[in-house]
Amino acid sequence: MAVFLIRRLLAGILLVILVASATYILLNYTGSDVARNIVGETATPEQALAKAAELGLDRPLGARYFDWLGTTLSGDLGKSWFNNVPVSTTLFNGLPVTLSIIFGALILSALVSVILGSLAAVRAGWFDKTVQASAVLADSIPGFLVALVLAMVVAVNLGWLPATGFVPFQRSAVEWLRSITLPSVALAFGATAATTLQLRGSMLDVLKLDYVRTLRSRGLSDRRIVFKHVLRNAAPPAVTVLSLQFIGLVGGAVIVEKVFGLRGIGSIATSAAVQGDAPVVLGVVIVMVLIVVVVNLIADLAYGWLNPKVRAE
C-alpha cells in the first residue's frame, strides 16, 4: 500500500514537472514582449526594457528554463509579473474559492445524481424518460448560460443570494455557504446530468446481474436491494466518472468564476494567460496537476475501498 502510494506520488511529481515544462515552453514560444504589457501603456520604452531585464526576459530561453526549473523545484513559484503578489499567495487565496465551488458542485451533483439515477434505473416509463431527456438537455446547455441566468434571476432580481464575491469560510460559515451556493449550482448543472446518466446506466447493468435476482429471492425489499446492493456495485464506475468530472469541473469553474466575479483559480488562470503572466500560469498549472494527481489517487483508493477484489490485490 505504502509502496503503491509512493510510486503514484513520484509519478505525479514527474507529471507535474513535465506538464509545467511543456507549459513553460508554450508560454515562451512566442517570445512575447511581456514587459511592455507589465509596465503599462503610459510607461516609457526604457522602463519596459528595465522591466524585461529585471524579469530576466533578455536571457536565452534555455538558461531561463533551467533557472525556473531550479527555483520551482525548490518550492518557490515566484511572483506574479503583473501584481507582484507571490504566486503561492495568489493560489492560496484562489484555491479555497475554486475548491469550495467545485466540491459544492460535486456534493450537489453526487446527491442529486444518486437520487435521480437510482430512481430512473429502477422506474422505467415516463419517470425514466423524463430524467434521461432532461439530463441530456441539461448537459447540452452551455454552462455560462446557466450561470448567467442564475446570477440574473436569483441574485440580481430576487436578491436571495449574493451575485458576486466569495466569503472565506473562516470569516463566516453562513456567508461562505451563501456565496458559493449559486456558483456551485451553476457548476453542478452539467455534471449532475452526466453523472445521473452514467449512474443510471451502470445501475441498469447491475440490475441485470444474477445476484440481484438472488437477493430478491431472499425476500429483501426492492428499496434495500437498490440502495444498498445495486448502488454499491454501481458506485465504482461512478467514482471514476466523478473523478473525471472533477477535472471537467475545473474547466467549468473558469466560466462560473467569471460570471460570479470570483477570484478563483479559473479566473486567475484566465487573466494570467491572457496577460502572459507566466509565473502565475505555471503556478496554476502545477497546482492543478497536483490536485488532479491527488484526486485520481483518492479515486483509486475509493475504487479499491468500494471494490473488494481490487482491495485484495
Next chain:
Amino acid sequence: MKRKLILAGAVSLALAMSACGGSGGAASGGAKAGGTLNLAVSQSLKSWDLAEASMGNAEQYYEPVFDALLHMDAKGAPTANLATSWDYDASLTTLTLKLRTDVKFSDGTPLDAEAVKANLLHTKAGKGEAAALIKAISDVQVTNPSTVVVKLSTPTPSLLRSLANVPGMIASPKSLTSPQVPVGSGPYTLDAATTTAGTEYGFVANPNYWEKNSYPFEKVDIKTMSDPTARTNALLSGQLDGAGISPDRVDAAKAGGLKVDTVTPGVVEGLYIWDKKGAIVPALADVRVRQALNYAFDSASIVKIAKKGLGTPTTQHFTSDSEAFVPELDQTYKYDPAKAKALLAEAGYANGFDVVMPDISSLFPEMQAAMVEQLGNVGVRVKLDKIPFDQFMPSILAGKYAMSYFKTGGADPWIAIQLIVSKQATWNPFHYEDQHVTDLLSRISTSTGSAQVALYKELNTYLVQQAWDAPWDVVKDVYASSKNVQVTMHPFYQTPPLFNFKPASQ
C-alpha cells in the same frame, strides 16, 4: 446511509439559510457615514510599491492609504494638501515645496522633507506608469524638515498635476524597501483581516488623519473585479457602491436604480498613424493621405452607434479639459469620403492602398469593424493580422504596423504630448520627428501661464493640420454608483477620487 442523511441535512440547511438570508444581498453595502464604502476596480493592484504603480482606475487602490503632495480643484489647478505651497524658479526646473508639519505615517514616523525626498526619488526610478510621469525629476534636496526642493532635468509642465496623483503620493520611508504592506499617512489604513491579496482590499479609517472630514466613511472596501458583467451584477444587487461599468450596461444600470455618470479620462481614440515616415506604407508619409484618412471617418456615427453615444467626436488629441483644446479644430475634417478619395488620388493613390493591421476584434470589435468598413469605403484595404492579445501593444511598439486603432492620452496636455507627440514619446514607435513640433515643444516647456496655453493651442492646430493621427472621439467612461452614495466626477482623475465620495444622506 447515515452519512448520506447527514449530507442531505446539510444541504437542506444550506438552502434554508440562503432563503432566510433573502434580503441580505445589500446588507454589507450600507454606505452610511461611518459605514463601509464598497468599490470595485477592474484593474488588479500591481504593487503597493509606488514605483511600480499603475494609473488609471488603479489609482483607487492607493488613495485610501497614501496622501498626495497636492490635490486638484475641479479645473485641474493644484491645491494644497501635504504641500501647503509650491514655487517654480524662472527656468521651471526647480520646484520648492513647503510641507505640513503635523502629519505622521500610520507607523508613527513623521512625514517630513526627508520622507518626501525618499519617496520621489524612489518612485521616479521605478518602472510603473506613475514613475513615467515624474521621470524628469533629477534630484530632490531637503532644505529643512518642512521644505523640499525638486530639481528637474527638463521643464515638465504636467508635474504639479502628477504630484496631485499617484506620483505625488508619499509612503512611510521604512516601507519603501519592503512594500508588502502599504504604510502611508492617508485617511485609511489597510486592514489585513478583510484583505485578500489580488482580490479584495479592506481599509479602516486612520484615527490620526489630519483631514478626516473629507473621508466620512469608517471603512472602505475595494474589490478587484475584471469582469464587467460581474461588476454590473454586484452594483445591481447592492454589493457595491461604485464601479466603472461598460457602455452597454448603462440602461440596465439606470433601470436598476443606479446613478450613472461619465468620466473623461483624457483618452482619445481613433486611427493612430504610426508610420508617418512611410517606412512600411509609403503612402502615409504624404500628409494628404493622412488627411484623407481623417476625412474617411464618420466620427459622429461611430460615437453614436459603435460607442453608444459615450464619447465626443473630435479630430484633436487634446480634450476639453486640456489647456491645448481648440474647439474650432473639431470642424477641420468633416466626414467626407469623396474628399478623402480625392485627396488620395491627388497623392497618387487613386486606387487606395493596402495596409496590415492587428486584429483587435476580441478587444474592440465595434471599433475595428467601423474602422475597416470606413477605410474600405475610401479604398484603403485592410488586412487583419491575428495576434494574441498580449502582443497587441508590444507589436505596435516594435514598429510592426503602419497604423492601427488605438486609444491613449492624458487630460494634461503635456502628458498627452509625452505619450504621443514627442520624438521619444512612447507611442511614437517610429520616432517620427517634425522639426516644427520639436521647436514648439521646447518653447512650451519653458513657458508658463497664458503664453504656454497659446503655444499649446498652436501645437494642437499644427498637429491637426498635419493629420498627425486620425482621432475619432474623446473617450467617455461610465461610472455607476448606488443611491447610498453621492459621488462627483473629477477631471484629471480617471475614476472619481476617494474624497469625492459622500454618503447620500448628508
Next chain:
Amino acid sequence: MTIPPIDGTVTATAASGETAKRRHIVVRLLQDPVAICCIFVLLLLTAASVLAPFLTDQDPIKSSLAETLAPMSQQHPLGADGVGRDVVARLLYGGQTSLAAACVAVLVAFAVGVPAGLFGGYYRGRADAILAWASNFIMAVPAIIILLVVMAAVSQSTYVAMAVLGLIVSPSVYRLVRASVVSVREELFVDAAKVSGLSDARIMRRHILPVVQAPSIIQAAQIFGVSIGIQAGIAFLGLGSPTEASWGAMLNDAFANIYSAPLLLLWPALIICMTTASLALLANSLRDSLSGSRRRPTRHSDRVRDGAPSSEGSAAGDFAEVADDVLLAVDNLKVDYPVDGGRRTVVDGVSLTVRRGQVLGLVGESGSGKSQTAFSLLGLLPPEARVSAGRLLFDGAEMKGLGRSAMNRLRGKRIAYVPQEPMSNLDPSFTIGSQLAEPVRQHMKVSAKEAKALLLGLLERVGINDPARVYSSYPHQISGGMAQRVLIAGAISCDPDLLIADEPTTALDVTVQAEILDLIRSLQAERNMGVILVTHDFGVVADICDRVAVMHTGKIVETASVKELFSAPQDAYTRMLLSSTLEDATPRSPLKSMPKLPKRAQTA
C-alpha cells in the same frame, strides 16, 4: 439458457427456418424516432452551413456601422449583430467554422487515440504501458488552462484550439478503443481467426475494428458535442477572434451586447444547444440500441394474474390441492413475453404439485420453459413477463395476486432459491456473512449476533470447514463449490418449506456436483423440505428426484415418478431425450490399424 430473456432476442435462438432480419446498428437506430430527429437536425444544420452561399446573399464578415444592432427586417431576418453583420448569414456560415472545427477536434482525437488504442490493446506489453502512461499524463493536464494558454499565447484560431482539444481528449478515445480491443482480443473468435492463419492486420480490420466502431461513434458524437461546448466557453471567456464567422464568435459579440440586444445571444445559444443536445441524444440512442436496452419495459404489476383453470384434457400436468401434504399446487401456469407484434408464450399451461418432503425434478432442454416456470413461482421474472395461473396454492393459500411485499414475506422465508451459477449470484461488494445475515435478520427478527451464530452453524452444516473465515470473506475469495454451499446455506437459513433449485450443479465440476447433490438430499430429508430441482441432466434426476416433470416448448409432456419415467417413458420426446444420454453408450474401440490417411490435396 436459464437466464430469462430480457429483450426481443427470445425469438432469435429458436427457429433456424425463420429468416431473421439482419439488423445493422444503423437500421436499429433508424427505428428510434429520437435518433431520427437528431440525425435530421444534424443533417439540416450541416446542410444549412454548407449551402450557406445559396441560402443567404449577405456577407457574414462584412460589417456595417449603419446597421449595427439592426432589428429584424426583410434584409436581416434575425437582425444584425453588434457591428452590423447579418445574424442569419453568420449563423449559416458560422456553422461551417464551428462544425468543421469540431470535426478537427474529433479527427485529431481519433487519429491519435484509435491507433494508440489498437496497438496498445492488441500487443499489450511495454508499448501498452508507455501508452497508458502517456494517456494518464494527458488526462491530468488541466485542459481548459492549456487551451487558455494556447489561445492567448499561440493562436486565436478556432481550428488550432480544437486541434489542441482533440489532443487533450484523445486519451478517452485511446482508453475506449484499448478496452474494446482487450475485451475482443480475449474472445474465442479472435483465437479462431489466429488459428485460421489470419494476419494481425487482417484480424484487426475484420474482427477488432468493427467492435470498436459502434462505441467510437458514440464517443465521436460526445467529443463533437464537447467541442462545440468548448468553443462556446472560449468565446465566453473572450478569447478567439470575433471577426471570423463562427457560433463562438457570435456568442462573443452577443456577450458584448447582452444588455442592449439580449436576443443576439439567443440564436447562437439555441443552435449550440440544438447541436449538442442532438449529439447527446443521438449518442444515447446509439448506446441504447447497442445494449438493447432501448425498449425498457415498464413494470407491470408483479402479481400473478388470474388464468383459467386447466381444461380437462391437460393430461401431462398434475394438480392436486386437496391432500394435506401438498405444499405447492400449480394449475395452468402461463408465462408470456411481448415480442414484435404480439406475445410469445414460454410457459404454456403448466400444472404441477409438490408435496412436503418431495423432490420434483423439472427436466428439459434449453428453451423448454423449465427455468421460467421456476422463476415465475418465485416471482422473479423480468418485469415485462406476464404470468397467469388458474390456481397457485402454496401451503393451501392462494399466491396469485400477492403484492410485492407479501411475496417478500414468502420469498427467502418459506420459499427459497438456489441458483445455477454460484459465483455470479453473490454480491461481490459485501462479505458473505453480511449478505447472508441480511435476510435472516429480516425474516427471523433476530439480532446481528444471533444471525451470525445461526449462519456459522449452517455454514458448518453445508460442509464448510472454516465457517468463520468464509463468513468474513468476500465472494471472490472462495471457490465455486464453496460458493454453491454458501448459497445453499443462505437458501435454507430461514428454514423454508420449499426449495427451488435452478440447475444447482451445472456450473460445477462433476466431483463437486456429487457432493452438492448429497448435501441437498441430506438437507431435504433432514428438514422435510419440498424441492423443485430444475435440471437438464437425467443423471441428476436419477440421483435425487422422487417425481419428474419433463418439459418441452413450454409444456409438461410427462409427469411420473422417477422409477416409472426411466423404466417406462410414455412420451416420445422423453424417450428421445433418454436415448440421447451417452452414459450407456459403448466406448469407442481403440484405433485399429493406423489408417494412413495423409494430407489430402488442397481444393485450390
Next chain:
Amino acid sequence: MIASVEVPAESHNGSDGPLLSIENVTVQYPSKKWRSPDFLALKGVSLDIRAGETVGLVGESGSGKTTLGRAVLGLAPVTTGLIRYDGQVISAMNRNQRRSLSDEIQVVFQDPYTSLNPALTVLDILTEPLLTAGTRRAEAEQRVKDLLEQVHLPRDASNRLPREFSGGQRQRIAIARALCRDPRLIVCDEPVSALDLSNQSRVLDLFIEIQERTGVSYLFVTHDLSVVRYISHRVAVMYKGEIIETGDAAKVTTQPKEAYTQKLLLAAPVPDPARQASRRAARQKFSAKLHVAGPFENPAS
C-alpha cells in the same frame, strides 16, 4: 464434387511417427500478484496423437486440459518442452511461422456463442480462412456450400448471422470453419458441453462421421467422461497440470486404475435410479476411504 476433394492423395510423410507429439511440456504463467510464485498450468505433459485418432483429454476445471489444447494451437506459450507436428517442432514458432500451419491444425471451441464473430455472416466466417489462404472468392463460396452440407446445415444458412442459429447449429458452423482448410488435426475444446443433450450426441456423431471420412485426428478436450468414452480411441486424464492416466477409452472410462479417475467416474450420475443409487453408495464408500487424501476440490473457481 466433394468426392473429388477427398480422394486420398500420396502420403507426404513416410514416417510411422505420431502426427502430434507433445513432449514434456510445461506452461507457466507469470503471477499477476507481486512477488507471489508463477502459476504452473502444465507440469511436464507428454502425449501422442496418431493420424486418424481421437485422443480424449478429460479433467476438471483448472486441471490444465484447455491449456494443453491452447499450447498445441500456439495460443498458450510453451515454457519448456516440445510440441512436434508431423516431425516438425511447432512449439517454438512465432506468429508468422505459425500461420503456415493453419491448414494443418484447426480448432473448435467450447462456446459456440463467442467463438463466432457475431457481426459476420456465416459465409464471411467460413470464407475468411480460405480467402486468407489465397483461394478465389467464387471457389471459396462453392467450398462453403459443400462444407455446410457436410455439417448438415441448410445451404441458405450462409447469408445469416450466427445469432440466428441454435447452439447446436452454431457448433456445426464452427466445425465447418475448422474443416474448410482440410486440416489433419482439430483441437476440440469442450465442443459439446454447451449443447443440449439431444444435440450433444448428434454433434458427436458428426465428429465421428467426419473423422471416418477424412481421417482427421482430434485432440478432444472435455470434462465429461461419457462424452470422452463415446468419441475417443484413447483417453488421457489430467489432474492439476499433469496427465495421471492414459489408455484405451474403454479401459480408462470403465475400469480406471487411478483413484482420481475412479472418483471422477463414480461422481458422474447415471440416468437410472437404481444404478445411480448403487453408484452413489459406491462413491460414498470410496470417498470415505479416500477422505484421508483430501477432497479433490478445486481452489480456483
